[in-house]
Amino acid sequence: NASLTVGVTGTEPYVYQWRYYNGSSWSNVANGTPGGAVYTNATSSTLGISGITVDGSYQYHCYVTNCTGSKNATSNAATLLVNALPGVDAGVDQNIPFGTSTMLDATVTGTGTFTYSWEPAARLVNATIEDPETKNLSETTTFTLTATSLTTGCSNSDAIIINVSGSPLAVTTTADPATLCSGATVQLSAYATGGSGTYSYDWTSLPEGFTSSLANPTANPTVNTTYYVLSLIHISEPTRPY
Numbered sequence: 001n002a003s004l005t006v007g008v009t010g011t012e013p014y015v016y017q018w019r020y021y022n023g024s025s026w027s028n029v030a031n032g033t034p035g036g037a038v039y040t041n042a043t044s045s046t047l048g049i050s051g052i053t054v055d056g057s058y059q060y061h062c063y064v065t066n067c068t069g070s071k072n073a074t075s076n077a078a079t080l081l082v083n084a085l086p087g088v089d090a091g092v093d094q095n096i097p098f099g100t101s102t103m104l105d106a107t108v109t110g111t112g113t114f115t116y117s118w119e120p121a122a123r124l125v126n127a128t129i130e131d132p133e134t135k136n137l138s139e140t141t142t143f144t145l146t147a148t149s150l151t152t153g154c155s156n157s158d159a160i161i162i163n164v165s166g167s168p169l170a171v172t173t174t175a176d177p178a179t180l181c182s183g184a185t186v187q188l189s190a191y192a193t194g195g196s197g198t199y200s201y202d203w204t205s206l207p208e209g210f211t212s213s214l215a216n217p218t219a220n221p222t223v224n225t226t227y228y229v230l231s232l233i234h235i236s237e238p239t240r241p242y
Contacts, residue, residue: 174188
């Protein structure tokens with residue numbers, strides 16, 4: 001939004017008419033010229049301007065007459081500079097497995113250099129760069145990028161949806177037999193479901209001493225022992241676009 005005000009001296013009352021220079025001649029202001037323009041109070045001392053969607057340099061003046069129209073004056077021209085918004089494309093929507101991460105591939109164009117702000121920032125590794133990486137996502141998330149030109153101060157935004165499919169990882173464990181004599185062999189088994197990708201297993205025990213990276217290891221406990229397994233999803237690392 002912008003406003004232009006004309007100052008007049010003389011004998012009141014005055015009649016005002018704001019005009020716009022179309023490149024070759026002056027004409028009364030009209031909504032839509034230039035593109036998107038909306039004018040208010042075009043016949044008062046202060047003209048309201050909003051909605052212009054085309055960047056450029058635009059000139060206005062005010063034609064003022066007295067009540068009889070026998071005396072008139074035209075103000076000097078005022079220039080309104082409309083800066084272009086940055087062009088912001090947050091990228092193409094993506095589909096990823098539950099619990100994984102991905103790179104966002106945004107494009108920002110326009111005048112000068114830019115600052116970047118992504119929301120929700122808490123779900124990104126670095127929310128102040130053009131192409132951040134998401135943290136491991138457990139639900140579909142819409143990310144919005146706002147880019148601001150340091151030259152013009154103008155900002156623009158765009159959004160991208162990262163669709164998350166799959167379910168949380170679940171791990172089932174068994175020990176066969178569950179009761180045995182000291183030093184005998186027990187067969188441990190782990191089975192992971194959910195997520196996407198290949199699984200790896202990280203076994204340990206209390207009391208400490210037993211470790212294994214097998215899905216189905218064996219152990220020979222000499223005392224009562226609790227075994228734990230951590231299952232990890234292995235996925236391909238996201239590739240940063242260049």
